[in-house]
Amino acid sequence: MVAVRGHGKVYNGPCSEYQNLFMGRYTSVMPARERNKAHLLIGHRPPRPWLSAASLLSSTQRWAGLFLALSTPYFLYSFDLSLRSEAGFTQVLQWVQSLWGRLWTLACVWAFAAHLAAGLRLLLGDLGLGLDREMARRSAWAANLFPWFVVLALLIGWR
Amino acid sequence: MMGSGITPWLLQRLSSVYLGLYGSCIAICWMGRPAPDHAAWTAWVGQPWVSLGMGLFVLALLLHLWVGLRSLLMDWVTRTAVRAALNGLLLIGLTGVGLWALRTLWRAGL
Numbered sequence: 001m002v003a004v005r006g007h008g009k010v011y012n013g014p015c016s017e018y019q020n021l022f023m024g025r026y027t028s029v030m031p032a033r034e035r036n037k038a039h040l041l042i043g044h045r046p047p048r049p050w051l052s053a054a055s056l057l058s059s060t061q062r063w064a065g066l067f068l069a070l071s072t073p074y075f076l077y078s079f080d081l082s083l084r085s086e087a088g089f090t091q092v093l094q095w096v097q098s099l100w101g102r103l104w105t106l107a108c109v110w111a112f113a114a115h116l117a118a119g120l121r122l123l124l125g126d127l128g129l130g131l132d133r134e135m136a137r138r139s140a141w142a143a144n145l146f147p148w149f150v151v152l153a154l155l156i157g158w159r
Numbered sequence: 160m161m162g163s164g165i166t167p168w169l170l171q172r173l174s175s176v177y178l179g180l181y182g183s184c185i186a187i188c189w190m191g192r193p194a195p196d197h198a199a200w201t202a203w204v205g206q207p208w209v210s211l212g213m214g215l216f217v218l219a220l221l222l223h224l225w226v227g228l229r230s231l232l233m234d235w236v237t238r239t240a241v242r243a244a245l246n247g248l249l250l251i252g253l254t255g256v257g258l259w260a261l262r263t264l265w266r267a268g269l
Contacts (some may be wrong), residue, residue: 011182040165052224062231065227066228069224069227069228072220072224072256073256076256076259076260076263079263080259080263082197082200082202083201083204083263083266083267084266085197085246087195089200090197091198099195113184116182118178119175119179120179123172123175123176126172157190157191
């Protein structure tokens with residue numbers, strides 16, 4: 001059902017759980033002008049001024065994915081260099097074990113974990129799992145926190 | 160099926176499953192192990208199951224990158240001509256990355 005505002009008739013009809021879950025996806029990806037109209041299109045309540053957990057997760061997944069995509073040549077270059085010669089291998093190892101190399105690796109691991117967790121949530125959603133409001137909210141929180149736990153575990157493991 | 164967008168959607172989901180599984184396996188496999196030397200590293204990559212798995216990983220990665228970056232362009236670039244040009248550049252870039260990865264893996268003993 002579609003809520004039509006400003007036309008003398010306001011009807012916040014029922015919307016499916018599927019729309020609830022993916023509202024975050026829709027609102028975070030659209031430019032601001034479209035975002036403010038999104039609730040009219042799919043019969044949702046007007047957007048909150050703050051991001052929902054699902055919305056935060058969605059934009060995190062997008063930016064993490066873009067970061068990983070842009071660093072693909074870096075990974076490929078390092079892999080190539082490490083296999084090519086003994087000197088290249090030492091060079092890559094020294095970079096990875098330096099302070100900046102560790103910070104960079106940590107950032108990559110964070111991005112991979114964040115993209116993975118958000119993607120897993122979407123895959124489960126495709127299978128029809130966790131689509132009710134409460135589960136969608138909880139899974140969004142869990143997926144938002146997951147990369148920080150991974151990084152924390154890595155930091156503890158390195159010490 | 161054609162033009163409905165189901166093909167990229169399916170490619171993205173299928174590739175994501177392989178990328179997640181293989182990526183996590185490699186990460187867990189090397190976690191807690193000391194850094195290898197060059198000989199051990201090339202020997203490990205040269206194993207048929209590792210290099211073959213990596214070849215499939217690169218293929219899945221390229222498909223995943225294509226779908227992801229394409230939807231990013233569809234969302235953010237509104238001018239058709241600019242979007243088409245960027246899509247072309249994206250395809251050329253991904254092909255280049257694929258050939259580079261193929262050469263590297265071929266040398267390593269795929």
